[in-house]
Amino acid sequence: MEISNINKKKIRESLKEDKRLDGRKPEDFRKIEIETGISKNAEGSARVKIGDTEVIAGIKVDVSEPYPDHEDEGTMITTLELLPLSSSRFEYGPPRIEAIEIARIIDRVIRESGFIDFKKLCIKKGEKVYTVLIDLYTLNDDGNLIDAGCIAAVEALKSAKMPKYDEKTEKIKFGEFSSKSLPLNERVPVTITSYKIGDKIVVDTTREEEDSSTSRISFGLTDSKKGDDIIISSLQKGGEGTFTQEEISKIIDLTVRKFKDIQKETEGVE
Amino acid sequence: MAYTKRYDGRKFDETRKMEAKVGIIKNANGSAMFRFGDTIAIASVYGPRPLHPQHLQNPQKGILRCNYDMISFSVGERIRPGPSRRSQEISKITEWALSSVVDLDAYPNTVVDVHIEILQANASTRCAGINAAAIALAQAGISMKELVTSVSIGKIDKTLVVDVDKTEEDYEEGEGATDIAMSFKSASGELSHLQLDGKIKEDELREAIKVGRDACKKIYEVQKKALKDMGE
Secondary structure, X not given: OOOOHHHHHHHXXXXXXXXXXXXXXXXXXXXXXXXXXXXXXXXXXXXXEEOOEEEEEEEEEEEEOXXXXXXXXXXXXXXXXXXXXXXXXXXXXXXXXXXXXXXXXHHHHHHHHOOEOHHHHEEEOOOEEEEEEEEEEEEEOOOOHHHHHHHHHHHHXXXXXXXXXXXXXXXXXXXXXXXXXXXXXXXXXXXXXXXXXXXXXXXXXXXXXXXXXXXXXXXXXXXXXXXXXXXXXXXXXXXXXXXXXXXXXXXXXXXXXXXXXXXXXXXXXX | OOOOOOOOOOOOOOOOXXXXXXXXXXXXXXXXXXXXXXXXXXXXXXXXXEOOOHHHOOOOOOEEEEEEEEOOOOOOXXXXXXXXXXXXXXXXXXXXXXXXXXXXXXXXXXXEEEEEEEEEOOOOHHHHHHHHHHXXXXXXXXXXXXXXXXXXXXXXXXXXXXXXXXXXXXXXXXXXXXXXXXEEEOOOOOEEEEEEEOOOXXXXXXXXXXXXXXXXXXXHHHHHHHHHXXXX
């Protein structure tokens, strides 16, 4: 359901004084809760709550053929289902552009960050590789699905165990897991999504705030943890509105600060 | 070897550990989780709300619409997201199972949507889904004459057991496994859903239904408690 114009006006008016309807400041995130191992049949799984937004992620691993231009690398597919169970706004049917775009943003940041060592997912060069399937589902939608989805995907990956592989039949033994984790490294990817409402920039938006905004930008970041260099590894601007160059510059600063906050919150989650 | 003892130590008339919780999805008008051991179903209810397209509307009463779906990683081998022939059939069966207790006469031209997701599967998912949906409908304040309670009864070799899991469902020795899913209206005990896969004799089927009815009385208590806990 679209929100009323009165609410949109309230959100904008309040933001003029740097206040949000739920009492937060424009730069504040809601409380983040993470739970892993929510499904026994998945190689890895996680549930992430940010405020009233709730997203689950599951990892399945299968074998397939590599891409011809990356013969010695495993592959990855990310999907997102905006479940009608999670909001009256979502309907059954094939994923629409909103779901496809979010899944692709999350796919890109994970891929480009180098978090997964795809070379270690090669079984036989040019013939057989592991495919990592990341499936995301919304359980309750109250905005910021991109950042919540990315955290869920990353935590599910971190918790995942490789399945057992039968070398004779060259197939996965479904339901049997090894003790080996996925080949991941310390370059943990994080997305920080900012929305422009009026002329204010806001992070971790609620659904109503997103409906009141004109444009959105998502940064995908990662760092090596060894040095201080934070790498921006993906970007996506959305919405009909625009950002000034100054605004982009400001958002970069804000994004880096928030990246460090999220990193701290998710560190040590097993 | 006859199936004289359940492999997981349960009594023949014992369900797996049950858990039910109402009010788990904030956006929904009603929602619930129901669990038989490792089988976890969640359900949410939206409506009554206007039904589109208009030609589907019934000017006499509201319509109940159910959708059953399995999360891709709820089972060992990943399920492709989206509807399958199996999930569409179960959706319809669920709709029929619940329709008999839901009174939508007061809401002409509307629809009540029930969405069921199986988070984790170890057999009896449709039964867990129906149990969750029934209490989600109650929480949504939909006018109901009584609840619906669902269970699967298995005939494993020659033995009737309550709440079949995957291992029992796959039992191949002796007479093998027969799976009978059934749902009862909680007060009247009328059957609003009955399905069977396997081989069974007439008297055994009659007995299975009796066993199912008794099991559902216990399941009903779990549903009732979840609704009460929500109120407190």
